[in-house]
Each structure stands twice: as C-alpha cells, then as structure tokens.
Amino acid sequence: MAEALSRFSSCEVSDALVKLGVPNGGYIPDVEMFSPSRDSEAIKICGPAYTVKMVNASDKDAPFPTSHFVDTAPSGHIILVSAPPQSKSAVWGGLMTAGAQAKGVLGVILDGRCRDLSEHRALKFPVFARGHSTLGQGTFTRPSELDIPLTIVPREENVDGGVSFPATVVYPGDLLLADIDGVVCIPKDMVGAVAERCAVAQEIDEKCMTDIRAGLGIQATFKKWRG
Secondary structure (H helix, E strand, C coil): CHHHHCCCCHHHHHHHHHHCCCCCCCEECCCEEEECCCCCCCCCEEEEEEEEEEEECCCCCCCCCCCCHHHHCCCCCEEEEECCCCCCCEEECHHHHHHHHHCCCCEEEEECEECCHHHHHHCCCCEEECEECCCCCCCCEEEEEECCCEEECCCCCCEECCEECCCEEECCCCEEEEECCEEEEECHHHHHHHHHHHHHHHHHHHHHHHHHHCCCCHHHHHHHHHC
16 A cells, blocks of 8 residues: 555645545644654655554553564554653654664654654664653653554644644554655555545646746646646
C-alpha cells in the first residue's frame, strides 16, 4: 500500500482526503521533523502505523505491556507514540532510535517530545515530534497499550471562526506519510482512492506551474485547469 502513495507529498495527500470527505485531511497538527534535520526536503517516510499509547508513570491501573514496544515493532512500519497531554518529558531517545533502526522500522512519529537529537541525526533516522526535552521517559511516563487505535488531539485547540480542529484517529495498519510539510494519516481502506486523486491533482498542478511561470496569471491559470 505504501508504494501507491510514497511518490506524493503530504500536502497532495491531505488535499485528496479532504475531497474524499475526511474533514481534517488526515492531518496530525503541530508535529514537525526533528531528524535527520529540521528542514530536509529529501526526507519522506510512508508506511503502516504501529501504535503505542503512553500514560503517566503514576498510573498503576492502565495495562502494562510484556515487551518493549521497539522490540515488537514490525519491520517496514512507522512507530506512532501518543504521550499524555501536556507531558514535558521525552518519550523517545537515542537508544530507541538505534533499536528501531536495527529492526527495519522506517521512522517514528511522536504525539509528544523526543530527546538526544544529535544521536538521531547521526543515525539519519527520521523523527517527527511536537517538541524536544532534556527529560527522559521513565520517571514521568510509561508505555501502556500497543497496536490499538489512537486519537490524536491538538495540544492547543486551534479555533478558526469558533470551530475547533478535529482530532485524528489512527488505527493500526493505517498509512502514515510524513515529510517537511507535516504528517498525514491515510485510512487503509482509502489508499487506492487517495492515490488516484493525488495522481490527477499532481498532473493538473504541473500544468498550472508551467502556465504561471510563463506569465499567464493565477486566476486565468486556475480557471483553465481547475475550472
């Protein structure tokens, strides 16, 4: 499935999802690339999600996994970690990157923070996160449930005309695509339809770019190619 979408950008995929009726375009807001760099246009990861739910370390009622989630992550997948809201400690560090890379994991996306930036970058391992921290995970948070649906809620409610940005629900096996523009979740049953729309839109945008660079003008170009 990943091959069908890997040639498209996160922007193209989001546009396609919006047109297919996904109100937030699959966008996971406020998550940015931290490794291999903050601004690498060449980095893109696309693969099925392996989900991890973190809870506060003080929570003794939530389930405890029997294995470390990095050890159970399948090769060719992207690890998606959801941290407790307002958590300031990291949920991903350099040793986890080394372990994930050794297992063939494509990258990690954190609804939370990372640390050990120099170690991730030295290994050229893709890390996308909401931020970074000096604090490690163990004292503050712990893994709880693995390979379950995750609801990713914006950390600060984004209000536009009184309407808050909707949460993004990621199911195990849904495709995640992340690049310099951001992170998008594609429901696994929509991959084919998204790929078809992306291909058409990409061709139209290429024609628009040719005419705009030739001086036709934005309005005239859009009318010509987008109707």
